[in-house]
Amino acid sequence: MQTRYSNALPELRFSLNLLYVGRFLLGMQPSVNNEQVDTFDERIEDVTDELVATELLHEAAVLVGDVD
Secondary structure, eight states, rough: OOOTTTHHHHHHHHHHHHHHHHHHHHOOOOOOOOHHHHHHHHHHHHHHHHHHHHHHHHHHHHTTTTOO
């Protein structure tokens, strides 16, 4: 079902996947400092929180019948 939040979900999932790949690649470099890794980890947490919130809003919209 489509809700007003449906379009944001794939974009958030894609962004999160890209951040995970970037974090993985950053971790493979021997000369990476912890500040760079911490920055990636914080951004991953932010996007994860936004994704979870958007998924909950989407599910709530479906439950109350606010669908397109």
